[in-house]
Every structure is written in C-alpha cells, then in structure tokens.
Amino acid sequence: xxxxxxxxxLFEPVQIGPVVARNRFYQVPHCCGMxxxxxxxxxVMRGVKAEGGWxxxxxxxxxxxxxxxxxxxxxxxxxxDDDIPxxxxxxxxxxxxxxxxxxxxxxxxxxxxxxxxxxxxxxxxAIPVSSYEPVQARAMTKRDIRETREIYRKAALRSKRxxxxxxxxxxxxxxxxxxxxxSKRCNHRTDEYGGSLENRVRLLKExxxxxxxxxxxxxGIAVRFMLDELMGSDGIECEEEGIExxxxxxxxxxxxxxxxxxxxxxxxxxxxxxxxxxxxxxxxVKSVTSKPVVGVGRFTSPDTMVSQIRRGILDMIGAARPxxxxxxxxxxxxxxxxxxxxxxxxxxxxxxxxxxITPIRCTQNPTMGEEWRRGWHPEIIPSxxxxxxxxxxxxxxxxxxxxxxxxxxxxxxxxxxxxxxLGGRVNLESALPGLTQWGRVRDYRMQQLHxxxxxxxxxxxxxxxxxxxxxxxxxxxxxxxxxxxKDGVGRQHAFALxxxxxxxxxxxDDIMSGLELSGDVVVYDDDHYYMGGLIAELLNSQGAxxxxxxxxxxxxxxxxxxxxxxxxxxxxxxxxxAIRTATALKSIGKDxxxxxxxxxxxxxxxxxxxxxxxxxxxxxDQLFHKFTAKMEGSxxxxxxxxxxxGDCYAPGTIAAAVYSGxxxxxxxxxxxxxREVPFLRELTKI
Ligand code: ADP
Ligand code: SF4
Numbered sequence: 001x002x003x004x005x006x007x008x009x010l011f012e013p014v015q016i017g018p019v020v021a022r023n024r025f026y027q028v029p030h031c032c033g034m035x036x037x038x039x040x041x042x043x044v045m046r047g048v049k050a051e052g053g054w055x056x057x058x059x060x061x062x063x064x065x066x067x068x069x070x071x072x073x074x075x076x077x078x079x080x081d082d083d084i085p086x087x088x089x090x091x092x093x094x095x096x097x098x099x100x101x102x103x104x105x106x107x108x109x110x111x112x113x114x115x116x117x118x119x120x121x122x123x124x125x126a127i128p129v130s131s132y133e134p135v136q137a138r139a140m141t142k143r144d145i146r147e148t149r150e151i152y153r154k155a156a157l158r159s160k161r162x163x164x165x166x167x168x169x170x171x172x173x174x175x176x177x178x179x180x181x182x183s184k185r186c187n188h189r190t191d192e193y194g195g196s197l198e199n200r201v202r203l204l205k206e207x208x209x210x211x212x213x214x215x216x217x218x219x220g221i222a223v224r225f226m227l228d229e230l231m232g233s234d235g236i237e238c239e240e241e242g243i244e245x246x247x248x249x250x251x252x253x254x255x256x257x258x259x260x261x262x263x264x265x266x267x268x269x270x271x272x273x274x275x276x277x278x279x280x281x282x283x284x285v286k287s288v289t290s291k292p293v294v295g296v297g298r299f300t301s302p303d304t305m306v307s308q309i310r311r312g313i314l315d316m317i318g319a320a321r322p323x324x325x326x327x328x329x330x331x332x333x334x335x336x337x338x339x340x341x342x343x344x345x346x347x348x349x350x351x352x353x354x355x356x357i358t359p360i361r362c363t364q365n366p367t368m369g370e371e372w373r374r375g376w377h378p379e380i381i382p383s384x385x386x387x388x389x390x391x392x393x394x395x396x397x398x399x400x401x402x403x404x405x406x407x408x409x410x411x412x413x414x415x416x417x418x419x420x421x422l423g424g425r426v427n428l429e430s431a432l433p434g435l436t437q438w439g440r441v442r443d444y445r446m447q448q449l450h451x452x453x454x455x456x457x458x459x460x461x462x463x464x465x466x467x468x469x470x471x472x473x474x475x476x477x478x479x480x481x482x483x484x485x486k487d488g489v490g491r492q493h494a495f496a497l498x499x500x501x502x503x504x505x506x507x508x509d510d511i512m513s514g515l516e517l518s519g520d521v522v523v524y525d526d527d528h529y530y531m532g533g534l535i536a537e538l539l540n541s542q543g544a545x546x547x548x549x550x551x552x553x554x555x556x557x558x559x560x561x562x563x564x565x566x567x568x569x570x571x572x573x574x575x576x577x578a579i580r581t582a583t584a585l586k587s588i589g590k591d592x593x594x595x596x597x598x599x600x601x602x603x604x605x606x607x608x609x610x611x612x613x614x615x616x617x618x619x620x621d622q623l624f625h626k627f628t629a630k631m632e633g634s635x636x637x638x639x640x641x642x643x644x645x646g647d648c649y650a651p652g653t654i655a656a657a658v659y660s661g662x663x664x665x666x667x668x669x670x671x672x673x674x675r676e677v678p679f680l681r682e683l684t685k686i
Pocket of ligand 1: 393394400416417480623
C-alpha cells in the first residue's frame with residue numbers, strides 16, 4: 001500500500017536548530033513509570049516508537065540535581081555523570097531507527113519534596129510544596145540562582161555528552177522551577193527576579209541562553225511552555241501573560257513545545273475533552289515566533305494533523321498518548337494503512353503507571369511496557385507452533401484481543417458470543433456519558449478481524465457446555481466477562497448487606513441495560529473508579545434526585561490516578577448530585593437506607609426509592625466450571641484444554657482484559673517458561 005498524497009506534508013523534514021527531524025511526528029516527553037529504575041524497559045519502549053516512525057522521541061521529566069528529587073515517582077535523572085550510561089541505552093535505541101533523541105531537563109524547585117535526598121527544597125519564595133506534606137521550600141538567594149543556572153548548564157553538557165540531539169528547558173505543568181518564577185502565586189520576590197513580567201521571565205530566559213551557549217552548536221534547544229493554567233487571574237492566562245512570555249523569548253529556543261497546565265488539563269481524558277482541545281490556546285504561538293511549534297491534542301486522525309499544519313497552528317504533531325496506544329502510528333500513515341491505527345481512547349490508564357509508580361500500561365496497546373521484559377513488539381507477533389483449532393467464547397475486550405492476536409499468529413480460531421454485536425462490556429460502557437471513544441477498543445479489533453480469514457465469528461450464539469464439547473476444538477478459551485454484584489459485598493463489606501435482596505436495589509448492569517429510575521436514588525460506590533460517578537451522572541440526567549454515598553473520602557477516588565477526580569466531583573456538585581463521603585451503607589430498608597460514618601460509627605438515615613450498589617463484580621465463569629465438570633467424566637483421551645481469560649478469570653479494567661487476551665495468545669503453543677519469574681527484571685548489580 002502507498003501513502004495518500006494528502007498526507008505527504010506530514011512526512012516533510014523539520015529543521016530544529018542544528019538538527020533535522022525526518023518528519024513531523026514528535027513524541028513529546030511523557031511519564032512512563034520507568035525512569036531511572038527501569039532503564040532497559042524504557043530504552044526498548046522508546047526505541048519501538050522510533051521504529052514506528054516518530055522522528056523525535058523524548059524522555060520523561062529528567063531531574064537534574066538532588067535538590068529536584070521527586071521520589072517516589074519514577075522519573076529520569078541526570079544528577080551526575082554516573083547517570084549517563086543508562087541514558088545512552090535509550091539514545092542508542094532511538095538512533096538505531098534514524099530518529100532524534102530528546103531529553104526533558106527539569107528542576108522541580110518548590111514542587112520537589114526531596115524525600116530521598118533530604119535536601120531542603122528551593123523556590124523563588126518560601127512556599128510549602130503543593131502536595132499535602134509537611135515540607136516547605138526556602139527562598140532562593142541570588143547565589144542559589146547563580147548555582148541553579150550552573151546546574152542547568154552542567155545537565156545540558158551531560159546530555160550532549162550522552163548523545164542527545166534535542167535538549168529541553170522544561171517550563172510547563174506548573175511543576176518546574178522556571179514556572180514558579182513566572183507565577184505570581186509562587187514568586188513574591190522584590191528583586192530583579194520578581195514583580196514585573198520581565199523580571200519573572202528573567203530566570204527562564206537566562207536558562208535558555210545558558211543552555212544554548214553550552215550545547216546549541218550541535219543540539220536543538222526546545223522549550224516546553226504552558227500557555228494557560230486555566231485558573232483565571234490566579235495563574236498564567238494565555239491572553240494576559242502566556243503569549244507575551246512567548247513573545248519575550250520568541251527566537252531563543254529552536255523549537256517551542258506548547259501546552260496548557262496542569263497535567264490534568266494537558267492530558268484531559270476523552271470523557272471531558274475532544275481531540276485538539278488545546279487549539280484555542282496554542283494557535284497564537286506561531287504568530288509571535290518564526291521557530292517551529294509542536295503541540296499535543298490526542299491526535300489520531302491524519303486529516304486533523306494535516307489541518308493543524310495547513311492552518312498554521314502547529315509545525316510538528318506532538319503526541320504522548322497516541323504514540324503509546326500506537327507506536328507505529330506514523331508508519332501506518334506512511335504506508336497507507338490508516339484503518340490499522342490503534343487509536344487512543346483517552347482513558348488515561350497509561351497515567352496510572354506514573355501514579356502507582358510502576359511501568360506504564362495501555363488499554364489499547366497490551367504490549368506497552370512489555371517490549372523489553374517480555375519481548376512483546378506491538379506489530380510483530382510470531383507464528384504459532386500449533387494451529388488449534390481454538391474456540392473462544394465471549395467477544396468482549398479479552399475475547400476480541402485474543403482472537404485478533406491468535407489470528408495474526410496463524411491459528412484457526414472461532415469466536416462465539418451470545419450478543420448480535422461483539423464488544424461485550426465496551427458496548428455497554430461506551431454508551432455512558434462521555435465514554436463514546438472507548439468504543440475504539442472494539443472497533444480497532446473488529447477492523448483487524450475483517451482481514452483475518454482464519455478467524456470465524458459467530459455472533460448471536462449462546463454456547464452451553466454441551467455445545468462446546470460437540471464443537472470439537474482442541475483449546476477452549478472462556479471470556480464470558482463478569483457481572484456487578486447486588487449484595488453490597490466489596491472493599492468495605494465482606495458479607496451481604498441487609499436489604500440488598502429487595503427489588504428496588506439494582507446494579508450498574510441493570511442501568512446500562514436501559515433501566516431508568518426516578519425519585520430519590522442512592523448510588524453506593526465502593527468500587528471507586530468511574531462507574532459510580534457515571535451512574536450518578538446518568539441517573540441525574542434522567543431526572544432522578546441522586547445521592548452518591550461512598551466510604552472513600554472523595555468520589556471516584558481511583559480517578560486521581562487518571563487525572564479526572566477533581567473534574568468528576570466538580571461536575572457532580574454542579575449537577576446537584578448530593579455527595580456523602582466517608583460513609584458506609586449499613587442496611588437498606590423499604591424506603592430508606594441506614595449509613596455509618598467510617599471513622600466514628602455515628603449512624604444516619606436518608607429516604608430513598610432506589611439503591612444502586614456499585615461495589616464489586618463476580619466472574620461469569622459458570623460455563624467454564626460446567627464444561628470442566630463435564631469433561632472430568634469423559635472417556636475421551638483428547639480432552640480439550642479450557643481456561644478463562646479477562647473479567648471471567650478476574651474482574652478488572654478493560655486494559656487488564658485486553659492484556660489477558662493478548663497474553664493467552666502470546667503464550668499459546670509456547671513451551672512452559674521454566675523461570676521462576678516469567679519476565680525479565682531490572683536488578684541492581686551488586
Ligand atoms: P471481558 O471484559 O473479559 O472481555 P465482557 O463482559 O466484555 O468480558 O465480554 C463477555 C462476552 O461474553 C459478552 O459479550 C457476552 O455476551 C459473552 N458471553 C457470555 N456468556 C456467553 C455464552 N454462554 N456464550 C456465548 N457468549 C457469551
Ligand atoms: Fe490512550 Fe488509554 Fe492507552 Fe493512555 S491508556 S494511551 S489514554 S488508550
């Protein structure tokens with residue numbers, strides 16, 4: 001296949017100071033939960049992006065000094081020369097595919113609590129660190145400022161020695177020291193580094209100039225800058241100061257990488273923001289600088305990318321999440337394989353890696369983070385030593401991914417599902433408010449199945465244990481999902497709650513299947529991810545008077561890790577949903593519920609017509625147990641192997657279901673791994 005000439009513009013080279021990017025695809029810095037602790041994992045992951053066609057591949061934040069220690073978060077480090085060799089692993093992996101390697105040098109100033117180094121944090125003024133911790137930064141003296149400039153300079157020189165092509169000065173996401181100087185909230189100085197905008201910009205300007213002076217002969221200098229903090233006059237506002245700051249520094253860097261802050265605004269989920277949502281802020285940048293501009297917007301459509309360039313918004317298409325979901329996105333456009341793009345769904349499961357301090361994972365791309373330790377490549381899956389036949393029952397995310405990956409390995413696969421439409425839980429959940437793009441989990445896999453003649457699909461086919469036995473496959477994969485519990489058992493309650501057996505108690509499955517409710521409705525959320533908040537929002541939109549009750553101290557608590565919690569709770573408050581936090585359900589009566597405070601055992605009661613229990617899910621594994629029981633009595637010597645995958649094995653996220661399906665397919669026909677740990681680990685050499 002050849003590329004559509006409409007997309008030729010995306011493959012033009014771009015000059016970035018002394019270096020040239022071979023096309024306009026730019027993987028901007030993004031966290032990956034690997035950092036200085038998992039350098040091989042990171043190097044191979046970034047190398048795969050270069051192989052997939054990203055002309056620039058960047059690190060995550062790279063802290064440049066022990067006074068910028070963001071432990072326990074796993075970021076990169078260049079504190080001294082001892083850090084250089086691990087950077088070279090990544091640089092070599094990126095260079096091997098003809099791409100440029102970029103490093104995002106960062107000093108987090110008063111945002112770094114320095115738990116590991118125990119160095120007292122520094123900031124423009126004496127301010128507390130923003131996390132709720134008993135740590136305050138001290139105000140920097142002039143000497144500190146001089147020393148900090150020197151720290152940046154040394155880090156730039158180290159980066160050059162390591163082999164980086166592009167060196168960043170990071171002034172975005174409100175985390176970094178230069179941003180703290182820009183911000184009136186953090187900078188209360190009265191000397192030449194505080195007060196007027198020109199004074200507040202001074203340190204950033206000096207750092208850019210120092211970096212350019214130190215390494216600008218061979219390295220491109222990038223500035224990552226936040227144009228707006230979306231907090232009104234308390235923060236940087238694009239029209240007030242944001243664009244003026246770019247004007248003041250316009251020609252100093254070799255490329256501008258622009259976005260909005262904080263990270264939750266920059267990486268907003270698809271539930272709250274559409275593709276390209278930052279355009280209104282970044283569109284003015286090109287009018288004040290002649291340097292190339294890169295920006296992000298969860299771009300997955302090549303038409304949108306071309307439009308960004310033709311309309312003069314961006315010169316390079318920046319991506320973090322689209323490059324995570326599909327490291328081969330540029331190659332697929334180049335090869336005219338648009339329909340093969342595995343589009344990011346905007347769920348931010350990738351972000352949870354950073355917050356759980358573990359290597360990144362992705363809902364759409366099960367190989368993300370597994371490139372080195374399991375040797376999984378996102379586009380190459382070896383042929384299987386065995387053909388099957390394999391029967392998969394259930395076409396949700398686990399079953400679909402399993403079928404696609406086994407199909408690509410050349411196996412004979414049959415997939416049966418009770419429903420007319422394949423997709424399982426994705427069909428139900430993508431119909432919830434704001435989750436339309438989650439349907440891409442199904443759409444990508446259905447598209448891939450079209451091209452796999454060795455995979456047969458049987459929708460509208462409910463399978464029984466006898467059907468399976470009669471089918472005669474050698475391998476049976478049960479991917480029949482899970483259902484929400486009604487009895488209230490979850491994290492808070494180990495035993496069924498009194499009253500849950502009543503007919504006015506329902507589960508998310510009932511609501512997602514179309515049950516509409518009115519009157520006073522209580523949503524009891526002991527699941528803590530998106531479902532409780534979404535059911536509350538949906539019922540509210542249908543006119544019910546909704547109260548959400550949760551034992552957690554805030555709503556949808558896990559969504560802190562997907563950068564959504566504040567937006568979710570804010571939206572529920574604005575919609576008029578009543579919120580009772582730190583409260584556990586005690587019992588459900590005919591027209592009321594009794595609750596208990598999780599701290600004090602104080603009781604309270606509210607009237608309600610309906611209760612939705614959002615607590616935990618039960619695997620739908622009866623088919624597996626019936627089939628294995630049936631086979632136990634069989635005299636057939638060739639009893640097929642059966643196993644469960646996805647939610648019917650253990651209920652979890654859609655990402656976990658996809659991973660489970662992929663893992664089955666990868667392992668199929670492979671000899672049992674005799675290592676005690678079935679993947680490579682990065683061990684500290686003693
Ligand atoms: P997962 O997240 O693990 O992929 P889902 O709940 O999304 O699980 O999907 C399970 C799928 O299995 C649903 O589409 C459902 O219709 C299908 N299914 C459940 N039981 C049977 C059965 N006995 N025969 C065929 N399909 C089934
Ligand atoms: Fe996109 Fe979700 Fe994958 Fe992140 S985890 S890259 S948001 S699909």
